[in-house]
Amino acid sequence: MILARQSLLPAGFGTLFLIAAVVAWFWPQSSGNVTGFDPMDDFCIIAPATPYDPASGLALHEPRPIPADARCPVCGMFPARYPRWAGQVIFADGATHFFDSPVNLLVFLRDVARYSNYTAEDVIASYTNDVATDTWTPAETAYFVHGSDALGPMREGNLPSFAEREAAQAFADLRGGKVLARSEVDSGLLDSLTHAAHHHHH
Template sequence: MRRSARLFSLAGGVLAIATAALLLLPLGKQAARDANLFTNDLCIVAPATPHDPASGLAMLAPRPIPADARCLVCGMYPARFPRWAAQSLFKDGAAHYFDSPLDLFVFLQKVNRHDRRYDQDDVAVSFVTDFETGQWIEAHDAFFVHGSSVFGPMRDADLPAFSSRETAATLTRSRGGRVLGFTDVTPELILSLNRSVHHRH
């Protein structure tokens, strides 16, 4: 009787080990492919927000940022950072929103890396927010401060934007840095500032 109980207990132990081993075995190529869906290479991009004719805004006018819009580069919510927000409008009237001028520049470097439906030629106009007044400025006309002690939404170096060189220079006098025009923001400078290199498309 005692021997039967011992054998029964041993058989139960073997069965438990075998079951655990089966559960830990790979399920084949399909399982491996499914597992790869959840790597850093996956990026789900929200489509550009289409123009709403009922808004009363011209198709290529800057628009209020929806509360649920996400930055295409870093995934944050631009509406939460109104002094830093930026946007790009495409020729079809659709828009992408960004939480800072830096992320706008990252996007403009290679548009189709972030949204395969568009490329640089599809961008009609981009806007940044005047850091002082909160008004929209066309990005090509803006002045940016690089190297100041003012941190952007990611609590890191960014490029606060201003509508005039004079107001940008005011910031540099109190917080350091230097004033740049749009074309002074080079790919090398963007790379040195870009903290989102892990976010690949």
């Protein structure tokens, strides 16, 4: 199973420190883009879902690699350019929408029909990238850090995600912010983050 979750902190403080150091080293105080793309070059009007490819060998609910041409249905950016922040939502027919950040994934899940031809009932799985391991983790059980100095793809605050609370707390201890469970990320918080990003770029 692709998402077999590993215990990140079986030991004590030493392991915690190591994870924190790795996260800090690989996540600079910037958007963390793989390449020097300007986010403002990414926008589009329509972002279709990526159809399921049976030849991939993946089950319908399993996370997929991000296609280079996939666009976020919320903002139109290219998630493949921002893999540290990426997310994906998979539908019952196997089609997948990819997202440039956890914030946009959560905004999408709040009102699926607004951004696609699907409904919330069609969603069978959602994933965000776990910063500590650079692997997919279920969005519903992920932990998010709000208020850190790590800038998202829009060069604004976002919600770095983690599979384990301890790793999220280690990140917050180094980079600032507060650890939130998925249930603690409410509409008010999402609205404040999306408003800040839109205000910055208009």
